[in-house]
Amino acid sequence: MDRIPILKMGECLLVSIQVDMDDDLALALRDSLTSRIVQDKARGVLIDISSLDIVDSFIGRMLANIAAMAKILDAQTVLVGMRPSVAMTLVELGLSLPGIQTALNVDRGLKLLHCSPQGESSAAKHH
Amino acid sequence: MPPSIISETVKNQAVKLNAASDVVMIRQAVRALAVEIGMNLVDQTKIITAASELARNAVIHGGGGDATLEIVRDAANRLGLRLSFEDRGPGIADIQRAMTDGYTTGTGLGLGLGGARRLSSEFHIQSAPEQGTKVTILKWKG
Numbered sequence: 680m681d682r683i684p685i686l687k688m689g690e691c692l693l694v695s696i697q698v699d700m701d702d703d704l705a706l707a708l709r710d711s712l713t714s715r716i717v718q719d720k721a722r723g724v725l726i727d728i729s730s731l732d733i734v735d736s737f738i739g740r741m742l743a744n745i746a747a748m749a750k751i752l753d754a755q756t757v758l759v760g761m762r763p764s765v766a767m768t769l770v771e772l773g774l775s776l777p778g779i780q781t782a783l784n785v786d787r788g789l790k791l792l793h794c795s796p797q798g799e800s801s802a803a804k805h806h
Numbered sequence: 807m808p809p810s811i812i813s814e815t816v817k818n819q820a821v822k823l824n825a826a827s828d829v830v831m832i833r834q835a836v837r838a839l840a841v842e843i844g845m846n847l848v849d850q851t852k853i854i855t856a857a858s859e860l861a862r863n864a865v866i867h868g869g870g871g872d873a874t875l876e877i878v879r880d881a882a883n884r885l886g887l888r889l890s891f892e893d894r895g896p897g898i899a900d901i902q903r904a905m906t907d908g909y910t911t912g913t914g915l916g917l918g919l920g921g922a923r924r925l926s927s928e929f930h931i932q933s934a935p936e937q938g939t940k941v942t943i944l945k946w947k948g
Binding site: 699702732733734737762764767768771773 | 921
C-alpha cells in the first residue's frame, strides 16, 4: 500500500496528499499523523489538498478527525489548497468542516501556524 | 419532476464493487467519462463525489455489488452521465429516513444518500428489506 509522507519542519508537520486515497489509506494517514504529533512534539499540522480533485464525506470526516485529535494533543491543524470546485461540492454535500482552520495556500498556512525551519516558531516561545 | 427521457445510451461500462479500492476506481472511471463529454469542472467534481458516496455505500452497507456507468443522450441531443449502483445487501426499510442528513446505521456521517441527491440532476432509489438497494443518479452536461 502507498503511504503518504509526513515531513517535519520546525515544530510543524507537513503533509501533501498527492494520491487519490482509498478509505484505508485515509485512515492510515490519520493514525500516523496522530502518532507523529506526539512523537515529534508538533505544535502545528499543515495539510495540503491542492492535488485532490474531490473530497467526499469519508475523506472530509477523516480531515475533521485529524484536526480534532491534533487539537486534543495541543497541535493546531490548517488545511490548505482546497480547489474552488471541491469547496462548492463539499458545502452542497452537507459538509462544511466546522472546526477546521483553512488557508488559501501553503504560504498562508505556514504563516498561520508560525512554522519556521529552525524550530524557532513563535509557538515555541511560550515554553 | 418526472425522470428525463433518455433517447440513447452512447456508452456503457460495468464496474464491480467489492473492495474499498473499487471506490477509487469508480471515481477515476466517472472522471474519464465526465471529461469525455466535456462536462465543466464543477459538475465533474459533483458527479464524481456523488459516485464516491454511492459506491462506498454499496461496498460497506451492501456487501458489494455492481455499478453501471453510462453516457446518455436525450431527444434534445443533450449529453449526460447516468450511474447506477446496485448491491445485494440488507436493503433499506425506511428510505425516507435513510435520505435524511445525519441518519446512519453505520459509522459514517449519514450524508451519502442525501448528499448524492443534492449533487445530481436526478436521483432514483429502489430498495426493500432483503432485496438489496439500487440507486441511479443522472447529471446532465450543464
